[in-house]
Amino acid sequence: xxxxxxxxxxxxxxxxxxxxxxxxxxxxxxxxxxxxxxxxxxxxxxxxxxxxxxxxxxxxxxxxxxxxxxxxxxxxxxxxxxxxxxxxxxxxxxxxxxxxxxxxxxxxxxxxxxxx
Amino acid sequence: xxxxxxxxxxxxxxxxxxxxxxxxxxxxxxxxxxxxxxxxxxxxxxxxxxxxxxxxxxxxxxxxxxxxxxxxxxxxxxxxxxxxxxxxxxxxxxxxxxxxxxxxxxxxxxxxx
Numbered sequence: 001x002x003x004x005x006x007x008x009x010x011x012x013x014x015x016x017x018x019x020x021x022x023x024x025x026x027x028x029x030x031x032x033x034x035x036x037x038x039x040x041x042x043x044x045x046x047x048x049x050x051x052x053x054x055x056x057x058x059x060x061x062x063x064x065x066x067x068x069x070x071x072x073x074x075x076x077x078x079x080x081x082x083x084x085x086x087x088x089x090x091x092x093x094x095x096x097x098x099x100x101x102x103x104x105x106x107x108x109x110x111x112x113x114x115x116x
Numbered sequence: 117x118x119x120x121x122x123x124x125x126x127x128x129x130x131x132x133x134x135x136x137x138x139x140x141x142x143x144x145x146x147x148x149x150x151x152x153x154x155x156x157x158x159x160x161x162x163x164x165x166x167x168x169x170x171x172x173x174x175x176x177x178x179x180x181x182x183x184x185x186x187x188x189x190x191x192x193x194x195x196x197x198x199x200x201x202x203x204x205x206x207x208x209x210x211x212x213x214x215x216x217x218x219x220x221x222x223x224x225x226x227x228x229x
Contacts, residue, residue, distance in 0.1 A: 037220075043205065043223055043225070044220070044221075045207060045220040045223070047217070047219065050217055093159075102217075103149070103161050103164060104159075106158055106159040106160070108158050109158060109159075
């Protein structure tokens with residue numbers, strides 16, 4: 001069975017601090033996708049990244065970076081030099097691509113509060 | 117290219133009424149997924165449809181809920197005889213193919229009073 005654990009319920013940081021959001025997943029499949037989504041106060045779900053299980057390269061996009069470690073089943077997300085606009089709920093998700101790639105299992109989410 | 121469009125954005129229904137939530141996928145997308153975000157349960161998969169077919173409805177409640185994605189027109193999530201526990205945000209996502217990236221709409225927030 002698939003499971004995604006985001007152990008951090010809420011994180012508060014001061015602007016310009018770096019922050020890492022943790023995500024640990026469980027799956028029996030060898031082929032799967034991992035995702036991160038952002039849900040700002042306005043409520044929509046904003047796609048951030050999708051990573052295939054065979055691609056273990058870390059990725060950087062501007063202030064965002066992701067660390068995929070298959071050995072520890074983790075897919076952590078780091079925001080560098082956080083800004084107030086980063087305040088949101090962040091969800092990590094998993095899908096087992098053998099079947100189809102968009103039946104997502106979401107973690108409970110981490111609330112990030114960035115204070116000025 | 118417009119994104120996934122959901123309407124209405126907010127819907128208020130009295131207990132016992134029917135709720136119809138609409139989702140227009142991105143242009144060219146024939147795969148649609150519905151998710152529900154309940155306050156204490158988080159985001160959960162409900163159903164996956166491909167034009168005129170239900171592929172996976174393993175997350176749909178057994179009663180009162182149904183979904184369709186007709187050949188023409190938007191996908192509809194229908195909730196009959198709503199109860200207070202149906203109050204939630206309902207998100208739709210669409211993808212071009214079975215395993216390509218899915219994009220989410222802005223959600224419909226259903227409130228049952």
